[in-house]
Structure formats: structure tokens, C-alpha cells
Amino acid sequence: MILRVPSNPSRATVLQEDNQRRQQTDKPCSPPCRTHIVVVAHVHPAVQHHVLPRDGHQDAAAPHVLPGACRESRGRHNAAAPQRSARIHSGGPKAGLTERRHLDFGHFNPFQPPSKLKARRGSSGNDLRGGAARKCGYFNGHIATASQIERGGLASIWTKSVPNAALTTARPAAAGGRRSVGAAPLPPFSSASRACAVLPAGKMAAAPGAFSLREVLAAFQACVTEQREVLLGPYLQGWRGLVRFLNGLGAIFSFISKDAVTKIQIMESYCGGERREEYRTLQSMVSYELSRGLVDLQRRSSHPDSGCRTILRLHRALRWLQLFLEGLRTARQDASTSAICTDSYNASLAAYHPWVVRKAAVVAFCALPSRDAFLEVMNVGGPEEAVEMLGDALPHIRDVYGITQELYEQHCLVGVAV
Ligand SMILES: CCCCCCCCCCCCC/C=C/[C@@H](O)[C@H](COP(=O)(O)O)NC(=O)CCCCCCCCCCCCCCC
Incomplete structure (x- = not known):
């Protein structure tokens, strides 16, 4: 597993949330790479993810897993971008193919030091629990603003390597899966999310569906x-x-x-x-x-x-x-x-x-x-x-x-x- 951790989120290699650009940028790795993910701590209320269940209970904390090192994205991740799923680039037989999968990071414990964070499989075997990274937008008891991140105020991007086996497609709650972020079927990236893709850090964008x-x-x-x-x-x-x-x-x-x-x-x-x-x-x-x-x-x-x-x-x-x-x-x-x-x-x-x-x-x-x-x-x-x-x-x-x-x-x- 390769884990690429950008030292500055504003330079993170990320996916441009735009279908058209995605087609241009989503090129298979050459040579084929193994699974790698990048977890970037960033700022937004969870509501900006468009993924809250109706009752509003959602771990706002779920870190975002962004496309990894093999991708040559020209976009910048914006904190306010709605992220419906992680995009994972798998190696092995599927090398070069892009899969969209859902990660459930389960309940996040804000008091748990990052060194103790562990990814583990849930008993159902279909989720990934245990908090894979520091809460995004939440750092040492503070919400980090986009500008703080820009200034480097968010000192670390907490990362956690995630075993391939633990990455599984989410099942909707109705089908017995755990209620989780993005448990609903994942629609393709829409043009609605385009607005979020290239805004400079430091400007909290009023993303569609964002809390305002x-x-x-x-x-x-x-x-x-x-x-x-x-x-x-x-x-x-x-x-x-x-x-x-x-x-x-x-x-x-x-x-x-x-x-x-x-x-x-x-x-x-x-x-x-x-x-x-x-x-x-x-x-x-x-x-x-x-x-x-x-x-x-x-x-x-x-x-x-x-x-x-x-x-x-x-x-x-x-x-x-x-x-x-x-x-x-x-x-x-x-x-x-x-x-x-x-x-x-x-x-x-x-x-x-x-x-x-x-x-x-x-x-x-x-x-x-x-x-x-x-x-x-x-x-x-x-x-x-x-x-x-x-x-x-x-x-x-x-x-x-x-x-x-x-x-x-x-x-x-x-x-x-x-
Ligand atoms: C800025 C964030 C701080 C939020 C602080 C909210 C005020 C503290 C409320 C503490 C409530 C503790 C939870 C339990 C409460 C219940 O015992 C108690 C009694 O219920 P029961 O008679 O059915 O047993 N419930 C209540 O008094 C109702 C509490 C409802 C609290 C809703 C708070 C929502 C806060 C929304 C914050 C948004 C900030 C917006 C700024 C732009």
C-alpha cells in the first residue's frame, strides 16, 4: 500500500469534481499502481456532503478519502465540496480501473490521539470502523477554518493506511448495512459539485446544500x-x-x-x-x-x-x-x-x-x-x-x-x- 500524504492540503492531489475534467484527468496509472489513498483533513460542516441521513445524525467527522497519488488531477479540493464517496484506485487484477466505493469510518472519537487510530473491520465485515483519521474540520477541539489550513494552522493531515480488504462497498441500511455516510446509491459526480472544485482555500464556499x-x-x-x-x-x-x-x-x-x-x-x-x-x-x-x-x-x-x-x-x-x-x-x-x-x-x-x-x-x-x-x-x-x-x-x-x-x-x- 502506498499512502501519499500531501504536506499542504491546498496542493493535495485531488479529483476535480467535474465530469468533463474528470474524463480528462482520470487516466489509469502507468505503470499500474497499488491501492493508495490520501486522507486530507479539511473544513466543512458535514451538511455540505449531501449525505446526512434524514435524522441529521451523521458523523460529521468522517474524513474524506481523496484520490491518490496515481491521479494527475489539476483540480484543487475545496473544503465545501460535496463528497459522496471515496474514490479508490485498486491494484491487482483491476489495476488501472477506478472504483467508486463507500467508506464508513464509523464513530469518531475526538479524544483519541491519532497514533492510536486503527482501522478495523466491523463485525458485519462490511464497514470500516474505528476512525481512520482525525476528524476533518475538527482539530484539537477546534474547527479549523479553511484559512487556518491554508496558513498551515492545521498542522497535520492525519492519515491511516487502510487495508484493501477492509474497503468494501456500502450496503444501504435497508439491506442490513450500517447506516453510514453515503449509504444511498452513489450518483455520478454532478455539475452541481463543480462550483466547489477550484475555490481557493480560505474562502468558505456556499456549496450547494451547504449549511448557511x-x-x-x-x-x-x-x-x-x-x-x-x-x-x-x-x-x-x-x-x-x-x-x-x-x-x-x-x-x-x-x-x-x-x-x-x-x-x-x-x-x-x-x-x-x-x-x-x-x-x-x-x-x-x-x-x-x-x-x-x-x-x-x-x-x-x-x-x-x-x-x-x-x-x-x-x-x-x-x-x-x-x-x-x-x-x-x-x-x-x-x-x-x-x-x-x-x-x-x-x-x-x-x-x-x-x-x-x-x-x-x-x-x-x-x-x-x-x-x-x-x-x-x-x-x-x-x-x-x-x-x-x-x-x-x-x-x-x-x-x-x-x-x-x-x-x-x-x-x-x-x-x-x-
Ligand atoms: C454552538 C454549539 C453549542 C450548542 C449548545 C446548545 C445548548 C446546550 C444544550 C444542552 C442540551 C443537552 C442535551 C439534553 C437535553 C435534555 O435533557 C433536555 C430536556 O429534554 P427532556 O425534558 O425531553 O428530557 N433537552 C433540551 O433542553 C432541548 C435541548 C435542545 C438543544 C438544541 C441545541 C441546538 C443547538 C444548535 C446550535 C447551532 C448554533 C448555530 C450557530 C449558527
């Missing part, structure tokens, strides 16, 4: 009707976007995103269920559930997952979000994101969480990147643009929060099933 704070905030903006009702569709849409972003921050936040996803799914089941009309707006949901006695007001019993209760949890988290984004917007450039996050959390959600959750949350916050890096991964341009956009957008979040709070107070729902 703009879209999340637009969803919250779209929540409020002229009658000052809150539409649950866009509300959940906004939360889905936030969860995608959270997943991109790393596995350390997965206990938070899992809880949010559970709550989003509960609401989705109502909003898409038989009674969907009753769940069109927050107001209709509250009156429907209260009038039918579908809410456990004192303690969880026969209606443990009412819409009112579930939205209340998200509503409290929205308060955190509002405080956090406000803090981020108004803080000094060198402010600590983790401190802003902790303060916002202590002023909102923490009061409703038990000790163990509070501790875990605060530990996770320590892994947040610097303010500028954080603003950059919001994908709305540089930090200044992000700050400006936050200024425009925060009133909408505040509005949604205010309407919900008022409604819940009116109906004595603020402490529902504590």
Missing part, C-alpha cells in the same frame, strides 16, 4: 404569519438546519444534537400525521392539545411527548440561541466563543438541566472554535458579513421566541411536565 446561517434564519423569519401565528413547518426547518450545523462541529456535540433530533422527529410525526391540520401553527397545536387533554401539565404520564411539551424544550433552546448569537455578534474579535456559549447557556437552558447535563454541555463548549472561525463556518462570507447578517436576522428569532413565550404564558404552559 442565512437559510436557517430565513426559516425562522418565515415562521411568523401576518396574524402573528408561528408556522411549525418553517420552525422545524430552522431547527433542522441548526442541527446540521451542530453535527458539523464534531462528535462531542452529538449528545446535544441527538436530543434536538428526537424532539424534531416527535414534532414531525405530528405535523405529518393524521392531525396535521391541527399542527400547522403553534397556536392551533396548543388549542388542539389542551382542548383534548393531550398535555401532561404536572408530570409526564399518559402524554409524555405532547407537542406542547416538546416545543417548550426547543423554545428554551431558542432562547439560548438568541443570547448566543447576540453575544457572538457584539463580542470583540478575540472573544472566546466558549465563554459566550457558556454565559448564554447559564442564562437560559441550564436552569432546566440536571447537573450532569450542565457539566457535559460546558465541557463540550470548550471545544468551540474562536469567534472568527465560528463566524466563518456559518457560511455567509467573512466575519464582518456574518455579524451584519446576525444583526438583520436576530429580530426574527426574537420575534418567534416572544410570540411563543406569550402564548405559553397565556396557557400556563411554561412549566409543562417539568
Whole structure:
């Protein structure tokens, strides 16, 4: 096995995500080479991969395996490029042929030192688990920005040689395979990914499907009707976007995103269920559930997952979000994101969480990147643009929060099933 590790990701030999160019560049090795892969740590929220399962649970950490040394690609890998699969060049009888295969790197442990990383076969024999490389976009507890990488701030490109035998084609989850990145059939590289191929590192591209704070905030903006009702569709849409972003921050936040996803799914089941009309707006949901006695007001019993209760949890988290984004917007450039996050959390959600959750949350916050890096991964341009956009957008979040709070107070729902 040959493992080629580019010393500078911006010079990594990578595949141009463009069919036309690919045809020009995908030349068989001469002489035929053996399997080799290159793992390049790079920056993006996982959402930019277009491969998240519906519930948003995906190891954003999965490193990208890029084409190896035998390929003469003229393109540069862009962090934001959607990557649906690894491309592996196999030797032996298939020498010279290019195969597209899927790699599942399983759950990534951010605390595991790179020296301990091991590729091993899963019990099903069809996946590769154990974390084959450092989380891309996540380095020593920080999200590395594209510009950091460019400057060499991401000191290492963690690599792991992967035995040929362990590289197996993914099976869709429905067929008994493990749920994993790109488990869906792999479409050919599309022209849609072209935009990502040649952007210079340091510019976070708004790749198609990439997380963009703009879209999340637009969803919250779209929540409020002229009658000052809150539409649950866009509300959940906004939360889905936030969860995608959270997943991109790393596995350390997965206990938070899992809880949010559970709550989003509960609401989705109502909003898409038989009674969907009753769940069109927050107001209709509250009156429907209260009038039918579908809410456990004192303690969880026969209606443990009412819409009112579930939205209340998200509503409290929205308060955190509002405080956090406000803090981020108004803080000094060198402010600590983790401190802003902790303060916002202590002023909102923490009061409703038990000790163990509070501790875990605060530990996770320590892994947040610097303010500028954080603003950059919001994908709305540089930090200044992000700050400006936050200024425009925060009133909408505040509005949604205010309407919900008022409604819940009116109906004595603020402490529902504590
Ligand atoms: C910037 C990243 C930091 C994210 C921090 C989020 C706030 C910390 C929340 C900690 C939640 C811990 C998980 C468990 C919570 C539950 O115990 C608790 C109670 O639920 P139960 O009554 O059903 O038992 N659940 C909750 O309070 C709901 C929490 C929902 C948290 C959703 C957080 C999503 C955060 C999205 C971040 C996106 C940042 C965007 C910036 C552009």
C-alpha cells in the first residue's frame, strides 16, 4: 500500500469534481499502481456532503478519502465540496480501473490521539470502523477554518493506511448495512459539485446544500404569519438546519444534537400525521392539545411527548440561541466563543438541566472554535458579513421566541411536565 500524504492540503492531489475534467484527468496509472489513498483533513460542516441521513445524525467527522497519488488531477479540493464517496484506485487484477466505493469510518472519537487510530473491520465485515483519521474540520477541539489550513494552522493531515480488504462497498441500511455516510446509491459526480472544485482555500464556499446561517434564519423569519401565528413547518426547518450545523462541529456535540433530533422527529410525526391540520401553527397545536387533554401539565404520564411539551424544550433552546448569537455578534474579535456559549447557556437552558447535563454541555463548549472561525463556518462570507447578517436576522428569532413565550404564558404552559 502506498499512502501519499500531501504536506499542504491546498496542493493535495485531488479529483476535480467535474465530469468533463474528470474524463480528462482520470487516466489509469502507468505503470499500474497499488491501492493508495490520501486522507486530507479539511473544513466543512458535514451538511455540505449531501449525505446526512434524514435524522441529521451523521458523523460529521468522517474524513474524506481523496484520490491518490496515481491521479494527475489539476483540480484543487475545496473544503465545501460535496463528497459522496471515496474514490479508490485498486491494484491487482483491476489495476488501472477506478472504483467508486463507500467508506464508513464509523464513530469518531475526538479524544483519541491519532497514533492510536486503527482501522478495523466491523463485525458485519462490511464497514470500516474505528476512525481512520482525525476528524476533518475538527482539530484539537477546534474547527479549523479553511484559512487556518491554508496558513498551515492545521498542522497535520492525519492519515491511516487502510487495508484493501477492509474497503468494501456500502450496503444501504435497508439491506442490513450500517447506516453510514453515503449509504444511498452513489450518483455520478454532478455539475452541481463543480462550483466547489477550484475555490481557493480560505474562502468558505456556499456549496450547494451547504449549511448557511442565512437559510436557517430565513426559516425562522418565515415562521411568523401576518396574524402573528408561528408556522411549525418553517420552525422545524430552522431547527433542522441548526442541527446540521451542530453535527458539523464534531462528535462531542452529538449528545446535544441527538436530543434536538428526537424532539424534531416527535414534532414531525405530528405535523405529518393524521392531525396535521391541527399542527400547522403553534397556536392551533396548543388549542388542539389542551382542548383534548393531550398535555401532561404536572408530570409526564399518559402524554409524555405532547407537542406542547416538546416545543417548550426547543423554545428554551431558542432562547439560548438568541443570547448566543447576540453575544457572538457584539463580542470583540478575540472573544472566546466558549465563554459566550457558556454565559448564554447559564442564562437560559441550564436552569432546566440536571447537573450532569450542565457539566457535559460546558465541557463540550470548550471545544468551540474562536469567534472568527465560528463566524466563518456559518457560511455567509467573512466575519464582518456574518455579524451584519446576525444583526438583520436576530429580530426574527426574537420575534418567534416572544410570540411563543406569550402564548405559553397565556396557557400556563411554561412549566409543562417539568
Ligand atoms: C454552538 C454549539 C453549542 C450548542 C449548545 C446548545 C445548548 C446546550 C444544550 C444542552 C442540551 C443537552 C442535551 C439534553 C437535553 C435534555 O435533557 C433536555 C430536556 O429534554 P427532556 O425534558 O425531553 O428530557 N433537552 C433540551 O433542553 C432541548 C435541548 C435542545 C438543544 C438544541 C441545541 C441546538 C443547538 C444548535 C446550535 C447551532 C448554533 C448555530 C450557530 C449558527
